[in-house]
Amino acid sequence: MTEPATHHRTTADAYDAMAVRYAALPRDDLASFPLDRAVLAAFAESVRADGPGTVAELGCGPGPVTAHLRDLGLDVFGVDLSPVMVDLAREAYPDLRFELGSMDALDLPDGGLRGVVSWYSVIHAPPRAVPAYFTEFRRVLAPDGHLLLAFFESGGEPTTPFDHKVTTAYLWPIDALAELAVEAGFAEVGRVLxxxxxxxxxxxxxLLMRGTG
Known part of the structure; x- marks a missing residue:
């Protein structure tokens, strides 16, 4: 089995095993975090300002952020690597579309999306694998499409693994992650810590990013 396939299988299996417990956590987490809501609102406003278009939340889990983006006026669907998570999302939000898929090999056409949200979903990717994710985000986005990344920040220390409650995850220095996105064809719009x-x-x-055309 190749390294990417091994990483995907490990992550999917870990979330499948934890899915019911994970989905039982409060779904109004955003209510406690005004800065998080502000970042999502800024992303949604930026997408809406460009006119109609579809947004994908990649690594959507049981779907609460996808639903929040819908409530912000976006035409949005979710994608997740875990079959159990996708089933839970469909059960919780039957009016929304959820698909099974990998963020680095999406079954989506080139340039078809106005926005991509990766809300704590690249955190489990080994650092050397992250550029491939950003390349795929760039492929499926319109030339000037919008990207929102949320992640655990390392406080300026090098990228470091830690014991996430589901499976190994990584702390990233914000400058390093922004640089990888720029190398994939994005420009930074803004950042919040x-x-x-x-x-x-x-x-x-x-990180709020935008395609450079």
Missing amino acids: REPHGGERFRRGH
Whole structure:
């Protein structure tokens, strides 16, 4: 089995095993985080300003962020690697579309999306695999399409693995992740760093990017 296939299988199996417990967590998490909501709102406003178009949340899990984006006025669907997560999302939000797929090999046409949201979904990818994800995001987005990344931020330290509750994840310095996105054909629009809140362990990073045409 190749390294990407091994990584995908490990991640999907881990989320399948945790899916019911994971989906039982509160679905109004965003209610406690005004900065997170503001980032999503800024992304949605930017997409809407360009006119009609479809957005994909990649790595959507049980679907709450996909539903939030819908509530912000976007035509959105979700994609996830875990079959159990996709089933739970379809059950929870039957009015929304959810598909099984890998973020680095999407069954989507070139340039067909106005926006992509990766909300803590590249965190499990080994660092050397992340450029392939960004290349695929760029492929499926319109030339000037919008990208929103959310991730665990390392506070300036090098990219570091940590014991995520589902499977190994990585802390990223925001500058390094932004640089990889730029190398894939994106320009940075803005960034937000949020300090840990409540029981959170790590700082949260958010990058708003746009295709350079």
